[in-house]
Amino acid sequence: MAESQNFLVADGLRKAFGPFQAVDSVSFTISRKEIFGLLGPNGAGKTTVIRIMSTVLKPDEGRVSIGGLSVTGESDSVRKLIGVCPQELALYPELSAIDNLVFFGRMAGLSGGEAKSAARDNLERVGLQDRARDRVEQFSGGMKRRVNIAIALMSRPQLLFLDEPTVGIDPQSRNHIFETVEALRDEGLTVLYTTHYMEEADRLCDRLAIMDHGRIISLGTPRDLKAGIGDPERVTLEDVFLESTGRSLRD
Amino acid sequence: MTLAIHIAVLELKRYLSNRGELAFGLALPVVLFGLIYGVFGGGVSFHATANIVDLDGGPGARELVRRLDASDEISVRERTLESARAALDRSAILAAFVIPAGFSEAVESGESVSLTFMRRGNGGEEGQIVATIVRRMAQDMGREGRVRRLALASLEGAGVTPAQVDEQAAPLIADSWANPPVGVDLAYLEGEEGEFLHRVVPGIIVMFLMFTITLGAQTLVEERRLGTLERLMTTRLGAAQLFAGKFSAHVLRGSVQSFVLLVPAFALLRVGGAVGFVQVALICVLVAAAVSGFALVIAAVARTRDQASWSAVFLTMFMTIFGGTFFEIDGGLMEILSRFTLNRYAIESMVSVLSRGEGLLDLGAEAVVLAGAGLFAVALAGALFRTSEGRQ
Numbered sequence: 001m002a003e004s005q006n007f008l009v010a011d012g013l014r015k016a017f018g019p020f021q022a023v024d025s026v027s028f029t030i031s032r033k034e035i036f037g038l039l040g041p042n043g044a045g046k047t048t049v050i051r052i053m054s055t056v057l058k059p060d061e062g063r064v065s066i067g068g069l070s071v072t073g074e075s076d077s078v079r080k081l082i083g084v085c086p087q088e089l090a091l092y093p094e095l096s097a098i099d100n101l102v103f104f105g106r107m108a109g110l111s112g113g114e115a116k117s118a119a120r121d122n123l124e125r126v127g128l129q130d131r132a133r134d135r136v137e138q139f140s141g142g143m144k145r146r147v148n149i150a151i152a153l154m155s156r157p158q159l160l161f162l163d164e165p166t167v168g169i170d171p172q173s174r175n176h177i178f179e180t181v182e183a184l185r186d187e188g189l190t191v192l193y194t195t196h197y198m199e200e201a202d203r204l205c206d207r208l209a210i211m212d213h214g215r216i217i218s219l220g221t222p223r224d225l226k227a228g229i230g231d232p233e234r235v236t237l238e239d240v241f242l243e244s245t246g247r248s249l250r251d
Numbered sequence: 252m253t254l255a256i257h258i259a260v261l262e263l264k265r266y267l268s269n270r271g272e273l274a275f276g277l278a279l280p281v282v283l284f285g286l287i288y289g290v291f292g293g294g295v296s297f298h299a300t301a302n303i304v305d306l307d308g309g310p311g312a313r314e315l316v317r318r319l320d321a322s323d324e325i326s327v328r329e330r331t332l333e334s335a336r337a338a339l340d341r342s343a344i345l346a347a348f349v350i351p352a353g354f355s356e357a358v359e360s361g362e363s364v365s366l367t368f369m370r371r372g373n374g375g376e377e378g379q380i381v382a383t384i385v386r387r388m389a390q391d392m393g394r395e396g397r398v399r400r401l402a403l404a405s406l407e408g409a410g411v412t413p414a415q416v417d418e419q420a421a422p423l424i425a426d427s428w429a430n431p432p433v434g435v436d437l438a439y440l441e442g443e444e445g446e447f448l449h450r451v452v453p454g455i456i457v458m459f460l461m462f463t464i465t466l467g468a469q470t471l472v473e474e475r476r477l478g479t480l481e482r483l484m485t486t487r488l489g490a491a492q493l494f495a496g497k498f499s500a501h502v503l504r505g506s507v508q509s510f511v512l513l514v515p516a517f518a519l520l521r522v523g524g525a526v527g528f529v530q531v532a533l534i535c536v537l538v539a540a541a542v543s544g545f546a547l548v549i550a551a552v553a554r555t556r557d558q559a560s561w562s563a564v565f566l567t568m569f570m571t572i573f574g575g576t577f578f579e580i581d582g583g584l585m586e587i588l589s590r591f592t593l594n595r596y597a598i599e600s601m602v603s604v605l606s607r608g609e610g611l612l613d614l615g616a617e618a619v620v621l622a623g624a625g626l627f628a629v630a631l632a633g634a635l636f637r638t639s640e641g642r643q
Binding site: 051054055056076079080082084086088089090091092093094095099103104106107108109151155 | 253254257261264265268269477478479481482483484485486487488
């Protein structure tokens with residue numbers, strides 16, 4: 001893949017918290033309009049990678065560029081390109097859904113009118129336009145997850161980080177999120193997606209990296225990864241995952 | 252700066268949507284003030300109801316009832332004679348006062364007349380005090396009537412009409428009521444500056460403002476818990492704007508909270524006039540800014556609710572105890588420690604305004620310390636946040 005097509009480039013990322021090496025020599029690229037999956041057991045370092053790429057954490061070593069801009073040196077400019085849907089529900093529960101979206105829209109630099117218009121559009125996109133005025137604390141887990149994604153879209157990002165966006169929700173909400181992500185890809189958005197659910201990764205991701213102990217241990221298309229351990233028509237991504245990361249319990 | 256304003260608005264929205272915090276911040280100060288008012292009562296130590304039976308109904312009787320009702324110590328309840336007797340019989344009241352028929356005429360002509368003090372037992376302490384007040388007011392009216400009659404008698408034949416005498420005498424009498432020739436001043440043991448309330452009211456206000464530290468110290472811990480802080484850090488919001496926004500919101504909240512206390516303190520306890528109110532209100536804004544800054548310093552470094560709460564409690568207690576919140580500092584180690592508290596400067600400023608009548612411009616050092624502490628603290632908080640978060 002030519003360098004010019006790479007929208008995100010991570011090269012030799014390392015990050016330690018005290019003696020714990022959370023991210024160790026992580027390198028990969030993501031091209032425009034690609035959905036890139038980051039898989040791995042709990043504690044593998046996926047979220048730390050996202051936190052570095054979204055300008056929240058500084059890496060100890062290595063570099064990341066997004067749209068040709070350095071994440072560490074040009075973080076203000078990088079923030080204009082990205083939208084982040086964190087693993088936690090990062091919402092103000094006492095505010096309504098639309099107030100949450102409008103607020104984060106203003107934080108993304110939208111004017112009042114733009115923020116309100118974008119909030120309505122994004123609530124419609126996640127199927128919550130009828131609940132716009134309700135307090136988020138009254139929402140189900142699945143609805144909160146959808147608001148979480150809608151907020152990430154308020155900055156009109158070119159690169160969207162989705163950190164385990166379907167944790168703990170019902171199949172209907174999960175399916176709605178899949179459809180939303182696929183629609184976003186069709187609209188030209190680049191997505192970095194982390195998940196524990198292999199069928200999700202298989203359905204959504206153009207390429208995948210499997211992480212464990214802070215390192216990338218496998219990287220490729222779902223079909224390539226499956227072909228690496230057997231017949232890609234019969235092998236599942238879960239087989240690949242367990243083959244790569246072992247069967248011992250984590251956490 | 253626009254982003255800072257949005258942060259401030261968000262902070263206030265969240266505050267207003269939280270009934271618990273609203274109750275703590277606005278309702279509790281009013282309750283506390285009510286208790287203070289109940290204890291100190293704005294300097295009035297006695298208040299009772301006078302049960303009056305007006306068998307006269309003339310202008311003199313009505314004037315007596317009006318004067319009694321207008322006094323600070325008494326509220327009038329008018330009854331019929333039967334109702335008063337029935338209430339006394341069943342001990343619903345212990346005393347009632349009967350204005351006899353002919354009272355107005357007697358007062359007008361300067362003749363002697365007696366009110367009747369109906370009582371059960373000795374009328375109770377309250378009844379006896381009320382009787383004294385009623386007697387004094389009735390006697391005053393009798394004296395006024397007698398002076399009027401004597402004046403008319405001495406002017407007889409001089410071509411002066413009673414109406415002319417009344418016209419001349421009425422404003423003089425009103426003036427003597429408004430400015431009695433002999434007054435009674437209150438003297439307090441506490442403090443050389445004057446009234447006890449002039450120290451207690453600032454103490455209460457500053458203590459409540461100190462709670463801003465506890466609430467404000469939680470602000471980033473709560474944002475971390477919600478995950479919104481990290482989300483905010485991926486937006487265009489900088490640390491300076493984040494802190495400026497939160498600082499503004501806390502200053503506004505603290506100021507409103509102190510105004511909630513100031514208004515009844517000035518209206519009911521009469522601790523000062525309009526100019527004093529404005530000056531103390533401005534001092535409250537400075538104090539609110541200083542405590543908000545301190546709160547944000549804690550918020551910037553605290554990682555858990557417990558860390559934030561206990562740091563805030565320690566700081567609040569230290570400053571409340573050693574800052575001379577409810578008493579004057581009298582030298583020694585206390586004097587030294589008090590210099591490291593906001594309370595000392597805040598309360599000294601307010602006491603200077605309330606007791607010594609000084610203006611804001613006279614408060615040079617205290618005002619500079621309060622304003623400087625707020626600005627320094629919020630700048631320090633921002634720097635600590637950038638360092639501790641590894642913010643780029």
